[in-house]
Amino acid sequence: MRADARRNRDRIVEAARAVVAERGIDAPMELIARRAEVGVGTVYRRFPDRNALIAAMAGQYVHEIDDALTRAEAQEPGPWAAVRSFVMWSADQGRGALAAALADLPQELFDAMPEFSRVKSGMVGRLDALVAAAQERGDMRADVGVADVMRLLSLFTCHADLPQERAAHYLLVMLDGMEKRSDGAGKRSDGAGDRLDGAREI
């Protein structure tokens, strides 16, 4: 493969990520090509069809997330700190928007990417373990689960019209709300804060 071709391939995957993040999973190929500063023909030379491109992009993305989780596990002092750090990393740079877009992949395409689902479910499992450990240690409220963490993550980051730093603030507030406090400040005036039940359902 020629050097310029390699370069273009990378730019295309990069562009696909950006465009899918902001226009959803159905973003037209031409938009992706244009963002990569490349003709449509070039895209189709590298990827047999649209699905192949999406698959390549999703594969790269899920690995990136997986690595981030590994880093958080290794570098943070404890499970709760790791969860926090991972969540904030995910909220960065519109990664949440991409996740949300990928969430409505056609089932057919999803099935065609066994590795994607493998890495993804492994990652979710590890995050789940982290949450459980944090709760075990008493660092985190017991009535929220991975499902809540993931949901808030996608909620706060999948809207292009929500300024990024604002999303980060909301997330910090929510994370803060999930933290267990020993001073009793966690008691809410109308008990609403205690009704985050039904967690753990993935």
Place this chain on the structure above:
Amino acid sequence: MRADARRNRDRIVEAARAVVAERGIDAPMELIARRAEVGVGTVYRRFPDRNALIAAMAGQYVHEIDDALTRAEAQEPGPWAAVRSFVMWSADQGRGALAAALADLPQELFDAMPEFSRVKSGMVGRLDALVAAAQERGDMRADVGVADVMRLLSLFTCHADLPQERAAHYLLVMLDGMEKRSDGAGKRSDGAGDRLDGAREI
């Protein structure tokens, strides 16, 4: 207008609301017709084109919201209670999803509905006054504004995959977080809760 025609007209508007809420502003006419249990022809007999239907639906919707706000103002004991009540009413029955869908109306259509924008901005103004009053009285944190209220509302209610009662819980937690507490419990461990700045920008 014959009685059955009148009945069908209402069902069509109702169907449009439901379908737009769950499929977005670009939902196909046939889906709306089918939901109303009516042929496409019937829809076009009542509304000259797609835009006319959307406009009728949006007009009805904005008035409904306006009325709800009026009710909240009248029936609740104070401004903060009114805000809470209005927010929770809005979160009900997928109204947030509809609001989100209407948020990306084509500008052209938006301009063609002067009444819609009039009622809407009047409503936002009144809500703003309510928030200001609540803050004046010391019932609500001073560092959040209507913008935050509206954003959270749409955030939590515009996702079909977020179970409704879960969205309501999150909202309650957030509303609770906006409430001013005199016992000092509002002080958060890392100060994140104090960084909700930039409010009031509509």
Place this chain on the structure above:
DNA sequence: TCCTAAGTGGACGACCATCTTCCGGTTAGT
């Protein structure tokens, strides 16, 4: 430098989803 395999852009035909029209058959209400 020259040569050529590899690469490139973008016009274009095929295809599909949706809008809107139209008309033969049905029905509410007098």
Place this chain on the structure above:
DNA sequence: ACTAACCGGAAGATGGTCGTCCACTTAGGA
């Protein structure tokens, strides 16, 4: 019983996206 109003849904018109094709360009070895 009569008819003006109404109904459903087939079908033409339209617009947008996919993927192909080919004339032109370029990287990189001889």
